[in-house]
Amino acid sequence: MTKKMSESFNNLENSGKMPSKQLGFNRVLDGLKKRQLLLDFHFDKAAEVYEPIRNIGVGAFGIVCEAVETTSNNKVAIKKISHASATPTLARRTLREIRVLRYIKHENIVSLRDIFRTPGALGIDVYLVMDLMEGSLHQVIYNENQPLEDELIAYFLYQLLRGLKYIHSAGIAHRDLKPSNLLVNSDCRLRIADFGMAKLASKGHFDEAEEHCFYMTQHVSTLPYRAPELLFVMPEHGTAVDMWAVGCILAEMLLKRELFPGRNVSGQIKILLNSLGKPSDKLLNQIRCEKTRRLIEHFHDACRREWEHVLFVPDRVVSESCLDLMSQLVALDADDRIDIHQAINHPFITSFDFYVPLESSCPFKVKMDMADVEKLSHQGLTEALIQDVRSAESYTSGSNLLQRGPSWYQNAFKLDQDAAMRDIDFHRQRTPFRSIY
């Protein structure tokens, strides 16, 4: 910029006839953001149906944007899993998420409205179109300085347990529960999201060779929420891993910090044992990994702390029933841990007398589909992805999206409307809490 230009720019700016440099800079930034958004969410022909608005989330495997469904003007969330077929891990993760969500309709599980794929540079990109939620439990916990009231904590927990009950009843565990994977609306409505780690347990346990391997097991679930059977590399683990994570989430709502905030595996084991004491000999004998066993034995004098001390928050009295539920969820031995039915009927939850709707059961088809995913090779996974996910090319101009798709889209849409009507009635009857955003 020449001196003269810069002077006249400043003069104009000072005279108020031109937006400030800041405003100009923001406009440039907005333009760049929009361009990046369109590059990240390049929908091919599906752009006739979905228009990206803004980025709303980034995870280890996907990026998520808010978008508009142009045919209805409804807002949706679209999660993009880039080059989903490039590696077996990514392909399996993507297929697991699709296969859990496509037939499931539950008030407390994020609903999948549509899926499509586009060809990417390193294999296909998959897009999951979901109902848009306003935020996550992570934001609820950390955005507010005020403590969360017991009733609100119990309400979130109740909804989490209802969603879990639905998938556990089909033998499916989520395996990556944490506050950022629990989406929450300002009316306190909660839905479980991110099913990339979900897996079917045979007779309540996963015990394939893959899971024995130290490397694999260390990649299941996020460290602060990882159950001891995963952390200690036990030969078997099942739906109880989710119950442990539920306990960690309950504690985080009370403490407003992670209960066991380890940053590496050995640090995590140390933190657990310092709160919960040394594991029993029975548990120790089940640990196959020599390195882990030696590490645990090193803490032979670790003592269990009382839950009222572990959950100490100044100026807050944690109720007896809450302490009791915590102690039963966060039990080192999975055999001692409370299951989903016991948890949902625990006095800490039932004392609040939440409305209990009639529950449908998780379709058997989901169970069958999930079982298949684990057997497939990389080639098989890629083929299944192509078969399960429609090409964006199928969105031809002017035709009705729902009439074109496979029947599950039509069923999903119909069920979704029913669910929406029930939800609206439900929340009209009961919205006991202040708006949380």
Ligand SMILES: Nc1ncnc2c1ncn2[C@@H]1O[C@H](COP(=O)(O)OP(=O)(O)OP(=O)(O)O)[C@@H](O)[C@H]1O
């Ligand atoms: N339906 C939705 N509505 C609103 N926000 C969403 C929705 N789905 C996901 N998000 C946001 O996007 C973030 C990333 O999504 P998600 O957890 O599914 O991705 P991921 O890559 O599988 O994550 P992770 O790193 O936990 O494995 C979430 O934490 C959430 O904030």
